[in-house]
Amino acid sequence: MAIIEVENLVKIYKTGDIELRALNGITCSINQGEFVCIMGPSGSGKSTMMNILGCLDVLTFGSYILDGISIQGQSRAALADIRNHKIGFVFQGYNLLQKADAIENVEMPLMYRGVASSKRRKMAKEALESVGLGEQMYKRPVQMSGGQQQRVAIARAIVGKAPVLMADEPTGALDTKTTVEIMRIFTALHEEGTTIILVTHEPDIATWSQRVLRFRDGKLISDEEASQDVSGENEIKPGII
Ligand SMILES: Nc1ncnc2c1ncn2[C@@H]1O[C@H](COP(=O)(O)OP(=O)(O)OP(=O)(O)O)[C@@H](O)[C@H]1O
Ligand SMILES: [Mg+2]
Secondary structure (H helix, E strand, C coil): CEEEEEEEEEEEEEECCEEEEEEEEEEEEEECCCEEEEECCCCCCHHHHHHHHCCCCCCCEEEEEECCEECCCCCHHHHHHHHHHHEEEECCCCCCCCCCCHHHHHHHHHHHCCCCHHHHHHHHHHHHHHCCCCCCCCCCHHHCCHHHHHHHHHHHHHCCCCCEEEEECCCCCCCHHHHHHHHHHHHHHHHCCCEEEEECCCHHHHCCCCEEEEEECCEEEEEEECCCCCCCCCCCCHHHC
16 A cells, blocks of 8 residues: 655745755655655655655655655644654754753654653653664764664654655765664564664665665656575675674
């Protein structure tokens, strides 16, 4: 069953009199439980696509149906609510609140949802334990490594048990070993049934997924099964670890 259905999606950014067509007629659908990578050169529209799919930005033309809900024309408040229940989003730069400790960061989406404080704590604790941070719950981002911060961000993205996890270059700022740790977490979440959509520049990261959507100049130029070829030197590939 399709959890994401996009038809003729167009995104135009307007800056003064200048219009830039960042996405130019994208049609695709993603089934529940798939693990999909989005690839393509810089400026090809990957982040624009993710931000629209993640309800962080709105499309200009076309249609987007998320888990049966038509997204266009929704108010900001309705969009925020849909996002909170349907999507976990992981950014390259973690986007954690610096003044809050790990567990408070993870509790944030549950606060918006109005979950009672003791239940919130319990759920946040479980999410942090599931990403291997059971011992780091009261540290602030500044006291943590990049990989640990990204794991806090993943815990925050999964704490509300949203069906879709989206990540825009989540390992872009991390070393190889930490990248592998993060990819293992995504794989485990995928095995539990979460739909995963991940933007990456690295072909080796894409080998962890099932399907690769390639963008160029705001268009979807190919939609193929991911290469499961794990031969070669690179230690980021899943089969080698
Ligand atoms: N807020 C914005 N306002 C105006 N133009 C934008 C905005 N965001 C992106 N763009 C433009 O839209 C196009 C697509 O940008 P996007 O960020 O989606 O690319 P990308 O594929 O994610 O690139 P990268 O690999 O560098 O992250 C680019 O030409 C970019 O300059
Ligand atoms: Mg980008």
